[in-house]
Amino acid sequence: MSLSPKLQLRQTQSLVMTPQLLQSIRLLQLTHTELEQFIASEIESNPLLERDERGDREAEMELEGTGGEYDALPYSAASMAERLDSSLENLFPDDPGVQETIGPDLSAQWRSAAGNGIAAAGNDDFNLEAVAAAPVTLREHLREQIAFAFHDPASRILAEALTEELDEAGYLAADLDEIALRAGADRAMLDRVLETCRTFDPPGLFARDLADCLALQLKARDRLDPAMQALLSHLDLLARRDFRTLKRLCGVDEEDLVDMLAEIRTLDPRPGAAFTSGTADPIVPDVIVRRSADGSWAVELNPEALPRVLVDETYFATVSARARGEEKLFLSECLQNANWLVRSLDQRARTILKVTSEIVRRQDAFLTHGVRHLRPLKLRDVAEAIGMHESTVSRVAANKYMMTPRGVFELRYFFTTAIAAADGGDAHSAEAVRDRIRDLIEAEDASSVLSDDAIVELLRSEGVDIARRTVAKYRESMNIPSSVQRRREKKAMAGAVA
Known part of the structure; x- marks a missing residue:
C-alpha cells in the first residue's frame, strides 16, 4: 500500500x-x-x-x-384571587427559618409587611422621589433607639455590637460570650444591655429563636401568660397538629386553644424583614x-x-x-x-x-x-x-x-403534562387535576376527610387515571397536609372532640 x-x-x-x-x-x-x-x-x-x-x-x-x-x-371572567384561609395550617409561613424550627408541614401566608422609610436631605438638590424611595435600614432604625435608651458610651458600644450581629429577620444567633470578649466587656453587662435592646420596636428583635421572638411580642402586648408560654414551648406539637396534647399541656379547652392560635397568627415571625431594602420588579x-x-x-x-x-x-x-x-x-x-x-x-x-x-x-x-x-x-x-x-x-x-x-x-x-383518561378518552392536564384535588379537599368536613386513596377513587370515577403517589405529590406541592392532620385540624376548628 x-x-x-x-x-x-x-x-x-x-x-x-x-x-x-x-x-x-x-x-x-x-x-x-x-x-x-x-x-x-x-x-x-x-x-x-x-x-x-x-x-x-x-x-x-x-x-x-x-x-x-x-x-x-x-365566557364570564372568574376571580383568580385566593381565599384568605383561616385554617390552622396558615399559622406559620413557608419560610426556611421557621421550617427549621417547627417542621415542613406548616406553611402558607405569614408574611411581614414591607417597611417604608424616609431619609431627610439637607442640600439644595432636593428630590422628593428620591427621599420617598429611600428605605430606613434595620440598623439605622435601632441606632435611633439606642441613642435614647443608653446614656453611657460603654452601653451604646455594646448595643451597637449586638445590632451588627442581627440577621435579616432580626434574630440574634451569635455567641454572646464572643461578643463580650470582642468588646472588652463582662458578660453580665452585656446581658443587661441585651435585655434593654429586646424591648426595642418592633417587638421581637434580638430574639434567639422563633419561640423567643413570639414570646417577646406577646410580652409587649401583656399576653404572655402561662398557657401561652406552654404553647410556645411546644411548637413542635403545633407543627404536628397534636391539639389533644397541646390542650392538656396548656391547661385550656378547645375554644381557648383556637383563640390562642388566632392570636399567634397575628404575630410577625421575622420582625427585621420589614426593613429589608430589596424591591420586587x-x-x-x-x-x-x-x-x-x-x-x-x-x-x-x-x-x-x-x-x-x-x-x-x-x-x-x-x-x-x-x-x-x-x-x-x-x-x-x-x-x-x-x-x-x-x-x-x-x-x-x-x-x-x-x-x-x-x-x-x-x-x-x-x-x-x-x-x-x-x-x-x-x-x-x-x-x-x-x-x-x-x-x-x-x-x-x-x-x-x-x-x-x-x-x-x-x-x-x-405547558402541562398529560394524565391519561380512565375511559381512554382525551388526556387531562396535570394543572386541571391539581385544581380538582384542591376542590375535593376544600369541600371536606371533620366527618368526611378524604385519604389519598379515596381521592384516587373519586378522580377515577370522573375519568382520570391517576396513581396514589401522584395524588400525594400534587397535594404536597400545594402545601396541603395529610388526611390525619386535616382531620385533627377540622375537629379542633369545629369544636369537636379530637
Missing part, C-alpha cells in the same frame, strides 16, 4: 454561531426588565441609536397582522388577550413591553462624511450594530406573538371555561405547529407573561 498526496473536494454543512446570532438568542429569552436594561446600555454606547418616541399604538401597528383571532364561546405582561366583538380571541403585544429603537441615519451621514480612518470604521460598526438591534427586536416581538397566538388557539377552552379545561400541551406541539425549533419556543415561554380575562399567567403555565 503506497501513501501519496491526493486532492479531494468535500461539501459539508455546519452551524456557525456568530456573536450576533448568540446575542439574538439571548434577546429572545430576556425578561422585560432585562431587555430595558440591555437597550439602555446599547443606546449609551452607540451614538446612532435613540428611543422611538412615537405613540405606542403607531409603533404597534407595524406588528399587527402577524397574530390571530380565534373563535370562542361566550412588577410583572409587565408581554401579550394581552382580549375577546373581540365577534366572540373570537384577539392576541396583541403589550405596548408597554414593546421597547423600540431608531437608527439615526441622518447623523451617520453627516458625521461619516468628515470621518477618516478609525473614526469611519467605528461609525460603520455602530451602524451595523444598530441595524442588527432593530431587526432583532422586531423579530423577537414577532416570535413572541406567533408562539402566544398558537397557545391561545390550543387553550381556548381554558380561557372560556377556566382551569378545569386546561389541555395538556408540550413545547414540541407548538413548535411543530408554527414551524420553529422547540428550543426557540422554550426561550419564548421563559419569563414571559400573558394577560387574559382570567388573570396574568406565565407562558410556561400553559
